[in-house]
Amino acid sequence: MGIFNFFKGQFIEVIEWTDQNSNTMVYRFPVQNNEIKMGASLIVRESQVAIFVNEGEIADVFTPGHHVLYTQNLPILTKLKSWKTGFNSPFKAEVYFVNTKQFINQKWGTSNPIMMRDPEFGMIRLRGYGIYSYKVSDPVVFLKELFGTSGSYDTENVESHLKKMILSGLTDLFAESKIPALDLAMYYDELSTQGKEKMKERFAKFGFEITSLYIENLSLPKEVEQAMDKRTTMGVLGDMNTYTQFQAAEAIREAARNEGGGMAATGAGIGAGAAIGNAMAGAFTSNQQNTAPSSPAEPAKIACPHCQAQIRANAKFCPECGKTVKEQTASCTSCKATIKEGSKFCGECGAQQVTEKKCPSCGMLNGPTAKFCGDCGENL
Incomplete structure (x- = not known):
């Protein structure tokens, strides 16, 4: 043998x-x-x-x-x-x-909540889960860094480590994104793509290539979800004063329907009558407050450009100095833009405003737009 x-x-x-x-x-x-x-x-x-x-x-x-x-x-x-x-x-x-095939449907999930700061709810705890896929891209690195001389090696041997790497990267990504908790659902695809890019270098150190990463769900704690439900209910109800009056009227009607006899029924009737009176008085007062005419608004005022006195915005003359309120304007001698009369420089082109032109031949003063001297005809 x-x-x-x-x-x-x-x-x-x-x-x-x-x-x-x-x-x-x-x-x-x-x-x-x-x-x-x-x-x-x-x-x-x-x-x-x-x-x-x-x-x-x-x-x-x-x-x-x-x-x-x-x-x-x-x-x-x-x-x-x-x-x-x-x-x-x-x-x-x-x-x-x-x-070298893809190992798909690998699951990741938060074992502990992710603490993050939300602009609306303050400090919250976030939970999430999803899937990812990867494959061996560099067999030599994979042999040297992970399986060594093992006779066999499967996904369970490295699953825990890869999951912790993904959670670490996604936790950092969620905190840096500063996306409000109510808007996270509309950014699942963007966050998944960014998370995959963030994981590429980490997976490459073991000879892996991450081929896909998906966020299936991000959820808030039960207490925060209950608070959100209450806020949604308040938004549906609308005016809380009207809703309170409606609830009071419903309670009064139920009390009035009580057929119990004796002093209990009498007390219920007296209480119902008093409650109805108070509710009607409150509604009447509320209606009066809603229908009360508003006082006329005080007309807007501006400062007089000459004496700085406060005058009505639509006034044409100042009651203090008697000068016209409308600002006098002129044209720039260079670019013809509209400027304040008496300005030394143009606010558009910055050119100095020359009021008169002196004839180089006879010395006569001419207007700023004159092209020839009015006395000797010299070209200005």
Whole structure:
């Protein structure tokens, strides 16, 4: 039996793997004593990558297809030369199959509420949950950082760590967004996209690529939701005074319908009458207050541009100084814009306002818009 196993172990291997579990990420192909023979056939299927480790070092990464492996192990000859080590070959080689498909429907959720400051409700506690998907993008980094030399590795081994990474990033994202709690629902898509971008670098450190991230729900504590329901009810009811009067009238009617006899009925009737009188008096007073004519508004006033006295806005002359209220204007001598009369500079172009032009020939003063001297005809 020992001789049979000896010769059986010298056959050249055909190395392949078909995934039987959708959550398996890494599978190490089992070879007797990890002695892969020279010329072994390696078959890598779609959605797989094979990492060939020869004598303790990563020798190559194989993509889908058929490959031939070259090692130091020659059938029979290597085994016979290994008598010093008890016929155990010192040339060890392993093949790790890495699943590169997407691992979808991975769930995340808040184990503890997220504390954040809301502009309307103040300090609130936020809970949320959703799903995400990822895949192995760099098998070498994945081998070195996570699964090492494990015979198999699945999503459960890394699920807890990835979930905590996502929660840490989303907590920071929600706080920085400063979106009011009532408006969070309309930003689910934007927050999901930003959260995915925020996670890319963190996932890449383990050789992963996050392909999607979705926020399914963000909810407030039960106490805050009850307060919101009360506020909604108040908004539906409208005028609280009218609603209070209506409630009082309903209570009075129910009391008046009480058919109990004796002093109880008499007291109820007296109380009902008093309540009706008070309600009617309150309604009458409220109506009087609503229908009372409002006092005429005081006319608006402005300051006189000459003496600064307070006058009516529609007055044409100042009752204090007698000057016209309308501001006198003139045209800029450069850009012709409308400016205040007597201004030294234009507010539009900044040009200095020249009131008169002096003739360079005869010295006569002419108007600011004159082009020729009125005395000698010299061109100005």
